[in-house]
Amino acid sequence: MALKLSTRYADGQLPTAAEESNIFARARQAHQALEEGTGKGAGMRGWLRFPSAYVQTEEYAGVQRAAQTIRHNADVLLVVGIGGSYLGARAVVEAVKSRYYNQTRHGVPEVYFTGNTLSEADFADLEQLIAGKDFYINVISKSGKTLECAVAFRHFKSLLEEKWGGNRAEVNRRIFATTDAHKGTLLEEAQANGWQTFVVPTDMGGRYSVLSAVGLLPIACAGVEVDALLRGAADAQKAYETPGEAFGQNACDDYAALRYYYYKHRRKGVEILASYEPSLAMLGEWYKQLFGESEGKRGRGLFPASVTFTTDLHSLGQYIQQGRRMLFETVLTFDEAANNLAVRAKENDGDGLNYLAGKTLHEINQAAFQATALAHAKGKCPNLVLSLPRRDAYHIGWLIYFFEKACAISGYMIDVNPFDQDGVESYKKFMFALLGKAGKEHDKVRDHLKRNYGIEHGR
Numbered sequence: 001m002a003l004k005l006s007t008r009y010a011d012g013q014l015p016t017a018a019e020e021s022n023i024f025a026r027a028r029q030a031h032q033a034l035e036e037g038t039g040k041g042a043g044m045r046g047w048l049r050f051p052s053a054y055v056q057t058e059e060y061a062g063v064q065r066a067a068q069t070i071r072h073n074a075d076v077l078l079v080v081g082i083g084g085s086y087l088g089a090r091a092v093v094e095a096v097k098s099r100y101y102n103q104t105r106h107g108v109p110e111v112y113f114t115g116n117t118l119s120e121a122d123f124a125d126l127e128q129l130i131a132g133k134d135f136y137i138n139v140i141s142k143s144g145k146t147l148e149c150a151v152a153f154r155h156f157k158s159l160l161e162e163k164w165g166g167n168r169a170e171v172n173r174r175i176f177a178t179t180d181a182h183k184g185t186l187l188e189e190a191q192a193n194g195w196q197t198f199v200v201p202t203d204m205g206g207r208y209s210v211l212s213a214v215g216l217l218p219i220a221c222a223g224v225e226v227d228a229l230l231r232g233a234a235d236a237q238k239a240y241e242t243p244g245e246a247f248g249q250n251a252c253d254d255y256a257a258l259r260y261y262y263y264k265h266r267r268k269g270v271e272i273l274a275s276y277e278p279s280l281a282m283l284g285e286w287y288k289q290l291f292g293e294s295e296g297k298r299g300r301g302l303f304p305a306s307v308t309f310t311t312d313l314h315s316l317g318q319y320i321q322q323g324r325r326m327l328f329e330t331v332l333t334f335d336e337a338a339n340n341l342a343v344r345a346k347e348n349d350g351d352g353l354n355y356l357a358g359k360t361l362h363e364i365n366q367a368a369f370q371a372t373a374l375a376h377a378k379g380k381c382p383n384l385v386l387s388l389p390r391r392d393a394y395h396i397g398w399l400i401y402f403f404e405k406a407c408a409i410s411g412y413m414i415d416v417n418p419f420d421q422d423g424v425e426s427y428k429k430f431m432f433a434l435l436g437k438a439g440k441e442h443d444k445v446r447d448h449l450k451r452n453y454g455i456e457h458g459r
């Protein structure tokens, strides 16, 4: 099994035998509902058997061809999207390559992510960064109407148009749209202009879509082996398909059950995903969207947070050790490191580090992990540990599928629909009203804002 779940650093904060059998029965039931399609939002389980099926499809071959074209011709790929249309791709590129990916790439384009903010400064910085470069755009939006994405797309598409003057053909061959197969403004625009399109599957929410064309095109452009990524996910799909009979048989069930235990029986409110690799910071962002949007509803759910150690031991470490005891940690570790960088011996031991001479940084980082896990668990912040052999495409693919499935099971365990996110719409109602969008529903909100808050649109 590529991924191991250990409770060694839970410091005894584990279910009793009676609790274990109850919790486990609940996890098993949730898992069965997911497999059989009898749970909430069952129509959105397209991701469940996707990795093994997608490799056979014509679209997958098309994604690889498009990636080859972009890699061959572009200096820069701009990926325009937000939430599930952005986080997964960036997480995988950085996790498999490096957070310094754009500075260390070999013969493949720089890849920048935009459409995930309304910050003017961010737009301007990116404009400067790509000035004079031959840039391509992959715009990704399932709905085709998300404001951040649409505004950024309009902006950078205009730059492309200005650059190529009246030459529509040059503009159009530089735009790739990933969107719904049947409807939406983006699809209509793509069809009208002849842009190559890829599909966001209808039966898959954005946060479960990284292993579809949504994530795979940018990931392939960045030079990540997408075959290996999908193989890892497909192997995980097979490994976790059958619900376990007891703890230790299916890590997805075990992880979901333990999360539930900390949430329900130990009254924990926050799960912190910790890793010792700065290049996994974006994976932490992806995990936060996945679990936050899937579980956070009906007044329920663990709040997902993430940290990078040892960096954050010098900031949030204090809180984790001694602050309010509402936390547990899930730590991601890798058994092997790619480079054998070691501390050098010096004749003059002025800095007192010769005791580390010959030790690899990986060994030192692992010691920091063990020490931190022991300390945090003693401080009543139990640690679950997820370990993988290596940080490569295959194992990151495995990990992604593991989290997606464990998240869906977790959602069912707390009786929420892990596949909807209608809470996200609330701020949008106010925002569109304030921005003066036409329509009766927006007029109504404007009236409400004026009457109750004295806020008028445009002031």
Ligand code: PA5
Pocket: 082, 083, 084, 085, 140, 141, 142, 143, 144, 145, 146, 149, 205, 206, 207, 208, 293, 421
């Ligand atoms: O998980 C989700 O479905 C959301 O986070 C979406 O991915 C996000 O809101 C972006 O939506 P869209 O792809 O429609 O632009």
